[in-house]
Amino acid sequence: MTAPTSPAPAIEAVQWFNTDTPPSLDALRGRVVVIEAFQMLCPGCVSHGLPQATRIHETFSRDDVVVLGLHSVFEHHEAQNPTSLEAFLHEYRIAFPVGVDAPGEPGGLPITMARYGMQGTPTLVLIDRKGHRRVQHFGHVPDLRLGAEIMALIAEAA
């Protein structure tokens, strides 16, 4: 975590759920931001990634940590459209804001997913108080380690 870091790429979302104002990383500067990129029909996202994001949302103060879901669809586009996502978020009681990642070129990755170089879903990104991307996990990461990684960023000065 001592390597030089750079500002996190902007989130390009075409629509947001669970929020009245579209969140932006710029506006969240000063807080730690957790991005949980997922697909609603990705089993690992449903069983692990999203429940973990919910635990983060419920464990930390909103003044320190903001959790954002990002629906980064790269397959089954018809089945995972925003209408379906809305039903999914309702049934799974997802309470944090969720953006719909903007589609890229046909057959390609959605735009934010591509900007972050994500390899698949679920991917969890930690952005520090200065807006720099610091940690990116593809797949499962244990709660104990993740709690420590988040607190390491909380403890830093803005």
Place this chain on the structure above:
Amino acid sequence: MTAPTSPAPAIEAVQWFNTDTPPSLDALRGRVVVIEAFQMLCPGCVSHGLPQATRIHETFSRDDVVVLGLHSVFEHHEAQNPTSLEAFLHEYRIAFPVGVDAPGEPGGLPITMARYGMQGTPTLVLIDRKGHRRVQHFGHVPDLRLGAEIMALIAEAA
């Protein structure tokens, strides 16, 4: 289980996945049939009901026990249409035949679900070798008890 039983209502499906020939309870007479009624966006179905149905499918001989999924949608119709279901079955590696329960009147229950008097999803139904409905569980049922219930029906003469 000593009460008089009656033939299980027919399954009314508009479409089947994971099978070339639409299964019918009549044609399955002589075997124990397990119906797993579910909705693809029902969390309890995804975390408990469907994995349990898969365990049944993998544990018993196909000569004794046939597992049928039944997608009985009574809410979020748009999000849970057959195209979405197909993607879901693929992602969750569901290997047994799954029928799409025929829609009922607008705002009402699908037809098979109504015939069986199901209260919601997941619902698991056990049909004996004679084609009679013998057990119906709404919600979670422990594996140990379910294994015993299935074997009790296997042990009966056809």
Place this chain on the structure above:
Amino acid sequence: MTAPTSPAPAIEAVQWFNTDTPPSLDALRGRVVVIEAFQMLCPGCVSHGLPQATRIHETFSRDDVVVLGLHSVFEHHEAQNPTSLEAFLHEYRIAFPVGVDAPGEPGGLPITMARYGMQGTPTLVLIDRKGHRRVQHFGHVPDLRLGAEIMALIAEAA
């Protein structure tokens, strides 16, 4: 399960807990008997074998199925003596009868364990209504399969 079977070897216990009268397989003829052989310091017994035995004890009618624990100590004899076992049974709320397997020759297996040819702990044995040993599992066995195996024996005539 069609191979010729023979009477289950007698249980040789030096002491029993959770029962006033020492159980005997002869006296239990007519019922299905489940023997759960374990050691109190065996992690797999504590996390899987004994909780499963408790589920069996709680799921089936005592008229059909009797669960017997068997403390078959073949290592750490001092740490796993009957006084320690009594505390263990109390703390873990084990409710079914538990016998202390009679010690064999120094450095050898306890007597009942040797008679059954058990390879280690946990081992689960199913004995049918006629007193014949029918199933013996070393290690983990899934609840669904075990429930079916028990019911197959319940369904047989005595």
Place this chain on the structure above:
Amino acid sequence: MTAPTSPAPAIEAVQWFNTDTPPSLDALRGRVVVIEAFQMLCPGCVSHGLPQATRIHETFSRDDVVVLGLHSVFEHHEAQNPTSLEAFLHEYRIAFPVGVDAPGEPGGLPITMARYGMQGTPTLVLIDRKGHRRVQHFGHVPDLRLGAEIMALIAEAA
């Protein structure tokens, strides 16, 4: 966590396992110390507390965090004596140092347990780099929160 804190009481152990030199909080000054107080026949310690302590031991650098087990026996003294504990630590593959809390007055709590005012087992204590006790949990604490609490202390200057 802004209340004035005071030095953690010394550990009074009559014996140590998994270490050649008895650890002391004084000698560990400069590092975060995690004390996991347990009893080998306490089900919650075996299923949750000790596996969590092992995860801490494996997740953090030994330069930052030191995990110490403390066998604080206040019941079933005969069954939970040091000989039994040694077998338990072997079977459960506990790799961090474990001290045997010094017995207090007959019928009373062991000495370290009393000094810390622990209410039972498992109890987890976090001591900061300056040797001050900062967090004490009786019972279950989620990994995500615990990981954050440990990192908060790691992030402080010694």
